[in-house]
Amino acid sequence: xxxxxxxxxxxxxxxxxxxxxxxxxxxxxxxxxxxxxxxxxxxxxxxxxxxxxxxxxxxxxxxxxxxxxxxxxxxxxxxxxxxxxxxxxxxxxxxxxxxxxxxxxxxxx
Amino acid sequence: xxxxxxxxxxxxxxxxxxxxxxxxxxxxxxxxxxxxxxxxxxxxxxxxxxxxxxxxxxxxxxxxxxxxxxxxxxxxxxxxxxxxxxxxxxxxxxxxxxxxxxxxxxxxxxxxxxxxxxxxxx
Numbered sequence: 001x002x003x004x005x006x007x008x009x010x011x012x013x014x015x016x017x018x019x020x021x022x023x024x025x026x027x028x029x030x031x032x033x034x035x036x037x038x039x040x041x042x043x044x045x046x047x048x049x050x051x052x053x054x055x056x057x058x059x060x061x062x063x064x065x066x067x068x069x070x071x072x073x074x075x076x077x078x079x080x081x082x083x084x085x086x087x088x089x090x091x092x093x094x095x096x097x098x099x100x101x102x103x104x105x106x107x108x109x
Numbered sequence: 110x111x112x113x114x115x116x117x118x119x120x121x122x123x124x125x126x127x128x129x130x131x132x133x134x135x136x137x138x139x140x141x142x143x144x145x146x147x148x149x150x151x152x153x154x155x156x157x158x159x160x161x162x163x164x165x166x167x168x169x170x171x172x173x174x175x176x177x178x179x180x181x182x183x184x185x186x187x188x189x190x191x192x193x194x195x196x197x198x199x200x201x202x203x204x205x206x207x208x209x210x211x212x213x214x215x216x217x218x219x220x221x222x223x224x225x226x227x228x229x230x231x
Contacts (some may be wrong), residue, residue: 030224094213
């Protein structure tokens with residue numbers, strides 16, 4: 001099983017600042033990585049897939065980078081609605097053996 | 110607009126069964142691989158099962174032999190028959206479509222519904 005880790009567990013940021021979230025895979029997943037945002041009581045919302053492709057309708061302040069085992073989600077200028085939980089997800093295999101990271105909480109500083 | 114509406118959750122005793130359903134709309138259902146993903150407070154998100162556009166079925170080791178996924182393309186529906194339920198199956202279950210059409214080419218999961226809550230307890 002590919003184990004996904006995320007750091008930090010909590011990121012305290014002020015509105016308008018830049019947030020950088022990290023995700024690491026225990027083995028290469030190439031670019032088969034997605035990022036999700038989840039707010040309390042809501043389903044996870046797909047933001048980025050294929051490591052760096054933004055889903056239609058997602059603001060340009062969200063960007064993804066990386067390949068292999070190291071990935072980054074950057075939020076360039078945090079808005080109030082961006083304070084949430086963020087997960088990474090690898091989908092490198094078919095038949096599927098997908099796994100998710102434990103999440104990073106972006107909190108108000 | 111893509112809509113995925115889950116139903117069928119509830120409270121069940123250990124060893125019992127439940128059948129979850131997902132009503133899909135707003136996209137060409139038969140062109141997408143479909144999945145079930147669950148979320149617990151303690152364990153986060155977990156992929157449970159998937160069914161490809163060709164009808165091939167796949168399961169997490171934790172549910173293999175107990176759960177059965179199926180799809181009805183004519184009704185734009187996805188199902189998950191859950192047997193021999195355990196306390197560890199307690200979670201919110203989400204229906205998810207692959208982020209990209211085509212067999213085995215996922216592009217992440219598009220999760221739109223509120224999920225359905227499954228509680229396994231005596």
